[in-house]
Amino acid sequence: MAIKDRMSGNEAVAYAIKQVNPDVMPAFPITPSTEIPQLVSNYIANGEMDTEFIPVESEHSSMSATVGAESAGARSLTATSSCGLALMWEELLVAASNRLPLVLALVNRTLSGPININCDHSDSMGARDTGWIQIYAENNQEAYDNFIQAYPIAEDPRVHLPVMVCQDGFITSHAVQNILLEEDDKVKEFVGEYKPEEFLLNPGKPMAVGPYSVSNYAMEAKYNQEKAMENSGKVILEVAERFKKTFGRGFGFFEEYKTDDAEYIMLIMGSAAGTAKQAVDDLRAKGMKVGVLKLRVFRPFPADEIAKALSGCKAVAIMDRTESYNGHGGPLSSEVPAALFRNKVNIEAVSYIYGLAGRDFMVETAYEIFEELRDVVENGKKVKQHRYIGLRTREEQ
Amino acid sequence: MRTNGIEIRWHGRGGQGAKTAALLLADVCFKTGANVQGFPEYGPERMGAPITAFNRISKxxxxxxxxxxxxxxxxxxxxxxxxxxDVTAGLKEDGAIIINTPKSVDEIKPLLKGYKGDVYTVDARTISVNALGKYFPNSPMLAAAVAVSEVMDKEAFITEMRTSYQHKFAKKPEVIEGNMKALTDTFTALGK
Known part of the structure; x- marks a missing residue:
């Protein structure tokens, strides 16, 4: 029986970590993810779990130590945010290319500058091409559920890739809400025991990790890494199916909220999706056919599935909580239209930048966007394809 | 009201426990079976700086x-x-505001920019010092929020808070009775 409780997103992830009880957790504190290693340390000190916790002097070291521990054959993880992730950059690539199934609990926070501690997705989005699987959560429940699914995805022999489990800094990490927790033994059984096929601390089968690769081999290694990322899609869905059978809560690459007959769809990630769902209900009560496509899995990018899901609508608002500084929008604004184009789905698509550095995303913000989409379709309103929403001053048109 | 429940905004200064009060309210409402949300708004945190915290309580x-x-x-x-x-910004006309002050409602009203809803004052300092010997505005303001919002039954609140304090102050049991007194004294002072 699931246990009804109330927790913040950080508490929920720390609780999941306790239940999974991985072997090694090196970590360095950074707002707003600090509570995760702090709570895990408490659990260890209280004898509730026996993970080896390694306090390190920087995030460069925390990811290095996580890579080292995972290479040795230990189920490993770390947690971080923002500049902490930036300092791990080199090791993020090492973790993925060494095909290490470790897990990173990321609490999304903007990257400098101006220096700011609040949420946007610039940290994880900046790491989108490092070869990590990325899964995003709308609330504390999803942060918990996604963490439980992370190791079964990462460790699957068809995948062998690291997984970043993301949630919105402060908005979910520090908000206490109701949550359903699963029983320890059921979580442990779901995640299973880690049995690495090849690892360093295996005297009978010596191996090298991370050696120089000449050009004759390196490109094949990268090709195989890409194939693993492609394979992970199937595995993510299989694990989600098993999760649903075990715990009753279903997941996919994305959630389609009232999109079946929707004329206007907002494609959005993270906590803002919940707020957008409220806007959908309010606008539907007034007769407007709107829906939300909440993207959960950003890597691998479910391009064809997104194109199919959007094929029946008249217009989509593509919502980026980060800037790419390319003059055309954020990462979703590049990848979603590419998916639509390749699948020959010809609909209006307007890119919006919202919520940078903690700028609040309100139900009214979502109304405004849906109404603008309708204006574009019904009245031929010309809008810039790269729009900012929620600015203190009106954007120059 | 969007969540078919109640929305509460807390204004305090860093270090006074407005965030803790919001989280405690979420906690105690959760125990009565409600859906709850309690969260702070973070800025550059420092003691004494204005901070805001929020609650949504809903079925x-x-x-x-x-x-x-x-x-x-x-x-x-x-x-x-x-x-x-601007503490009354957006506050519903049929809503209410509670202010921690020794002043009377009539003395406070001119400072509220013509707010037309219900105004309550609670002298949390006097209540806290009498009950605890120290000034912690948290408990009186939490009790006032429960009494005015009627978000939960007062008896259930008292029962749940005792459990909560027993847990929170497991190593300082001497402050439990004082905090309980601060809660009930606030109910008495408000006459609600």
Missing amino acids: EEIRVHSNIYTPDLVVVVDETLLSSV
């Missing part, structure tokens, strides 16, 4: 993650904020 699932702009209830933990923060 239905809470999906909105924005701050609260049209609260049903505002709780002001420090009356000196009245001169610098």
